[in-house]
Amino acid sequence: MSRERLIYLPLGGAGEIGMNAYVYGYGKPGKERLILVDMGVAFSDMDTTPGVDLIWADISWLRENVDRLEAVFITHAHEDHVGAVAHTYDQLRKPIHARAFTANIARRKMSELGLPEQAVQTVSAWPEQVQAGPFTVGFLPVSHSVPESAALVIDTPAGRIVHSGDFKLDPSPVVGEAFDPELWGSVGKSGVRALVCDSTNVFSPNPGRSESEVGPEIEKLVAGASGMVVATTFASNVARVRTLAEAGARAGRSVVLLGRAMRRMIEASMETGVLTEFPPVISPEEAQDIPRDHLMLIVTGSQGERRAASAQLARGKYRGLELAEGDLFLFSSKTIPGNEKEVIRIINQLSEKGVDVVDDSSGRYHVSGHANRPDLARVHALIDPQMVIPMHGEHRHLREHARLAEAGGRQGVVAVNGTMLDLSGNAPKVAAHVETGRTYLDGTVQVGALDGVIRNRIRMALNGHVTVTVILDEEDEPLGEPWCDIMGLPEIGSSKAPLVDVMEEDLNQFLMRSNQKTLRDDDRLEEALRRIARQTAQAEIGKKPEVTVVISRMR
Structure with missing residues (x-):
């Protein structure tokens, strides 16, 4: 064998x-x-x-x-x-x-x-x-x-x-x-x-449905729209992008591709012969001179990506173009599990603008x-x-x-x-x-994953961050009082006093009563200052932030 x-x-x-x-x-x-x-x-x-x-x-x-x-x-x-x-x-x-x-x-x-x-x-x-x-x-x-x-x-x-x-x-x-x-x-x-x-x-x-079943439904939707039409799908779904573009062209609309990934996929399709023809497209700059009811935008960001064209249009202007009340936004895609919150955020932002949103809940516009x-x-x-x-x-x-x-x-x-x-x-x-x-x-x-970078970033996001700075002179005595900088934390705590003031006072009290052995040992001093800063924050705001201690010695 x-x-x-x-x-x-x-x-x-x-x-x-x-x-x-x-x-x-x-x-x-x-x-x-x-x-x-x-x-x-x-x-x-x-x-x-x-x-x-x-x-x-x-x-x-x-x-x-x-x-x-x-x-x-x-x-x-x-x-x-x-x-x-x-x-x-x-x-x-x-x-x-x-x-x-x-x-x-x-x-x-x-x-x-x-x-x-x-x-x-x-x-x-x-x-x-x-x-x-x-x-x-x-x-x-x-x-x-x-x-x-x-x-x-x-x-x-x-x-x-x-x-x-x-x-x-x-x-x-x-x-x-x-x-x-x-x-x-x-x-x-x-x-x-x-x-x-x-x-x-x-x-x-x-059994799964064919891509060819989507085209007629999309054409009906676009043909019946009164304002500007915007559609998003996966940029790599070249068949869907072409179907959307053809629906826009047949409805007498000028077609704009927005998003680097969308343009790259169509270019690759033409270069390799996957696509032999595609409806004419215009630039975002040219689109600004065309009545909005004659425009069809095909954009990236079907999964709610913050930097993609869909999210930017939902927040405001993108490449000089802006959505308005009465426009139509089509999600011709399925939301991948885990992306629901980001997609819903965009849908709500579009709703606030008065834009009509059509998603795939009916199964008519995506397979x-x-x-x-x-x-x-x-x-x-x-x-x-x-x-x-x-x-x-x-x-x-x-x-x-x-x-x-x-x-x-x-x-x-x-x-x-x-x-x-x-x-x-x-x-x-x-x-x-x-x-x-x-x-x-x-x-x-x-x-x-084990480097700790992402873990530490999450901890800072959850708990906030405090930087404690202390200066010691040549005799290892505190030179002035410690001071704190806070990020991602409330400025006022339960005592109704500024959190920074309360924290600095507690840290200073500790330094005033510390012996020389502690003041000469950076590790011991750092650990004690970190512990006190976190205890004070816990008492004042109910959180234990991440703490960075900076000890400077005059030599």
């Missing part, structure tokens, strides 16, 4: 939605040659990651084994699959393979960070394949909400794996390839050891890009894998998907981030557990 094994290791995207990163390996235990599928991001929120720009999977394990890594394969151009390729390239330095549209987006990301665009290599669709060590990998076309999405057919000495990527069963997706059941069935004929499969919509009981429960069962039957490994979902999605597989007579196994599965035998088994976590892009710096 061969000592080689086939392993699967999710580093991100299994047990959560976002920041997908999946490792496959083949070889002797601990010496497997590896490939990485996807390197995506998640987005921050003010509650758990204030100030953070992007989040992606901690690739420490992969970095430690980078000499065994052969290549990176990207399934499609959504940010949760391609968004971190440039940010992690310096740590991996391996070729990145993708289809033309995804490769175009990946090269743009590399260029923005001054990295070599030639590291991204374009691969044609199946049956073309790429050799990467013991793996032979092909890109199997799937329909999704971004052009040229692909599942990966990964052939190994231990058998074939199909990694679904994100997909739906759409016979008429408007832009991109339709789902081809014969092609998928042919991939399964030679035998599939494991289907690693999208689980996002496993709880949706009805999902992910396979629903009956669609997943159909793909299980088409591929007929020995085992199904759910991915791309929260734990509840993975567990339910495993049950669906078992109901169809197949093995289903839940493997969350950090769970290394051995797929070599007749049944998957856990081979090891790997430490996984998150990496944060904070400004221009990458910080780890």
Whole structure:
């Protein structure tokens, strides 16, 4: 019996939605040659990651084994699959393979960070394949909400794996390839050891709807609007963006694309031939000279992102354009779980302006890009894998998907981030557990989850901050009284006196009665001052703030 094994290791995207990163390996235990599928991001929120720009999977394990890594394969151009390729390239330095549209987006990301665009290599669709060590990998076309999405057919000495990527069963997706059941069935004929499969919509009981069903409904809505029309959707949903633009053009409106991501996706689509035509668009400056009832704005920010065009229009003007009473704002998108508060904030701000808001609660203006429960069962039957490994979902999605597989007579196994599965035998088994976590892009710096930066920022946000400054002379005696600066705290406490005054008095009393041993020991003095500042704040305002103590000595 061969000592080689086939392993699967999710580093991100299994047990959560976002920041997908999946490792496959083949070889002797601990010496497997590896490939990485996807390197995506998640987005921050003010509650758990204030100030953070992007989040992606901690690739420490992969970095430690980078000499065994052969290549990176990207399934499609959504940010949760391609968004971190440039940010992690310096740590991996391996070729990145993708289809033309995804490769175009990946090269743009590399260029923005001054990295070599030639590291991204374009691969044609199946049956073309790429050799990467013991793996032979092909890109199997799937329909999704971004052009040229692909599942990966990964052939190994231990058998074939199909990694679904994100997909739906759409016979008429408007832009991109339709789902081809014969092609998928042919991939399964030679035998599939494991289907690693999208689980996002496993709880949706009805078959998924086609993108082509959305267009007529949007056209009716736009044609019946009296004021300016603004619509937001995912910038990567090129089919939807084109549908919106065509609806505006047919209603006799001039179309404006607002938001860098929106323009970038359309440019990439034209450059790669995904789109051969698109309605004429005008600039925001030109739009200011056109009557508002002849305008259609297509904008970024469908998930409530604070800096995107939707949020800025809801707050006030953006690029010289402003919403007014009687205008129509369409959310042609689904709100991703976790983004509800931000989206509702925008809806309320629009309502205050007298803008009529239409969302997706009716299901008429958006269809999902992910396979629903009956669609997943159909793909299980088409591929007929020995085992199904759910991915791309929260734990509840993975567990339910495993049950669906078992109901169809197949093995289903839940493997969350950090769970290394051995797929070599007749049944998957856990081979090891790997430490996984998150990496944060904070400004221009990458910080780890254990670095304490985000934790400290949250603590300051929750508790406020006090800076205590003390000066000691050459004899280690206080030179004047200590003083305090407060941030994020009420100025007046329960004693009705300024909080700073009460705190400074308590700190000064402590210094006046401190002995020389304490005054000479910076560590002891700092700890005592911090404790007193927090105790005073607790008594005055009911909070214990974070405290920074600055001790200056005259030498």
